[in-house]
Amino acid sequence: MALTAATTPAPARARRLEPRDLEAVVAIDAQLAGRTRRAYFERRLRSAQARPELHRQFAVDDRGGLAGYVLARKLAGEFGRETPALRLEVIGVRPDEQGHGVGHALMAALEAVAAEERIGEIRTSASWRDHRILRFLDAAGFQLGRNQVLECPVHAGRLGAEHGPEVAAPDHRNLARELDYSGAAANDFEALARDRADVRVLVPDDLADMCRIDRRITGRDRRAYIERLVDEALADSAVRVSLTARVDGIVAGFVTARTDFGDFGRTEPVAVLDTIGVDPDYAHRGVGAALVSQLFVNLEGLRIERVETVVGRENFALLGFLYVLGFQPGERLGFVRRLG
DSSP states (O other): OOOOOOOOOOOOOEEEOOGGGHHHHHHHHHHHHSSOOHHHHHHHHHHHHHOGGGEEEEEEEETTEEEEEEEEEEESSGGGOSSOEEEEEEEEEOGGGTTTTHHHHHHHHHHHHHHHTTOOEEEEEEETTOHHHHHHHHHTTOEEOSEEEEEEEOOTTHHHHOOOSOOOOOOGGGOSSSOOOOOBSSOOOSSOGGGGSEEEEOOGGGHHHHHHHHHHHHSSOOHHHHHHHHHHHHHOTTTEEEEEEEETTEEEEEEEEEEESSGGGOOSOEEEEEEEEEOGGGTTBSHHHHHHHHHHHHHHHTTOOEEEEEEETTOHHHHHHHHHTTOEEOSEEEEEEEOO
16 A cells, blocks of 8 residues: 655745735735735835845745735834844735744744844834734734834924923933934924924935034934935935924934835825934024924825824933924834844
C-alpha cells in the first residue's frame, strides 16, 4: 500500500514590496476599508522609491498572488524624538488569508530590519473603536504607549476669534525630548494670532535658520532631519505644509506638518503636526500661536478637517499650550512594540 505524506503549507515569507504590487495592494485595501484609496498608496510607493532610506515596505505572496502588505516609515526626529523608531503606517491581509500567519510574517520582517538597523521599537496608533486591529496589535506584542495622541478640528478663525486664558510658552530648558511650542504672553486675541509675526511658506533659504533654532532647543545637531523636512516640503507641497515665522525680519520659528490620507486605516484626510520650534529668544511673543493659526488657514484651504500630534504624557507645559489652542485627546491611542 502506498502512503502519501500529508503536506502542510509552508510558513509565510515576506519580501520587499515593489511598484508592480500596486494594483493588488489597492484591491486588498478596498476590500478591507470598503473604499478605494489608490492615491494614498500611489504616493506612498512613489515616496519609497524616491527616499528608500526612510521606508520599510514588505509583502507576502501565496498561490493566489499578493496575500498581504505592510508599510512603515523610519522616524528620525518627529515629535521631538531622540532615538530612531519605525512607525507602522498600514498593514493589510487579504480576507481569505487572515488567520494564516500572514500578518505575523509581515511584522517579523519589520522586526528583522529594525534589528539590523539597531532600531529599538515600532510605534503605531489605532482607534479604540477598531476592535479588529486592536486584537492584532495585542497578539503582535504591542503595548499601550506613554505618549498621547491629541487632535484639533481645523477652523481658520479659531485662534483669532476665541478668548481664553494666558498662553505661555513652555520653558525650553525643561523640554528634553520636545521642541519648544511658544505662545503669546497675553492672549487678548484682539488681533489674529497669525498677525503677531510675519508667517510665510517655507523656502530653501530657511534651512540654516531652522537648523539654528532646532539646535538651540534640542542641544543637538539634527541637520539631516531638518534637511529632509525641507526637501519633502519643497518636493510635494500637497503632502507637506511647512511655515516659518519672522519677527523684525529674523526667522524666529517654524512648523512642519504633513497631510495624511490613509495612514493607520484612516479614510478621511487629516494633518499630522510633527515639528514646531521657536527660538528661545522669541518665546512669549506669540510666535507659536501665529504659526499654528496660519497652519490652520492653509489646511482649511486644502479641505483638511483635523490636525493630530503626539505629546509625551508627562510634558504638562506642552500639553497645556496645545489644550489652550483647542487640542484634546482623540479616539486614537498610541501603541509601541519594544524590540530586543
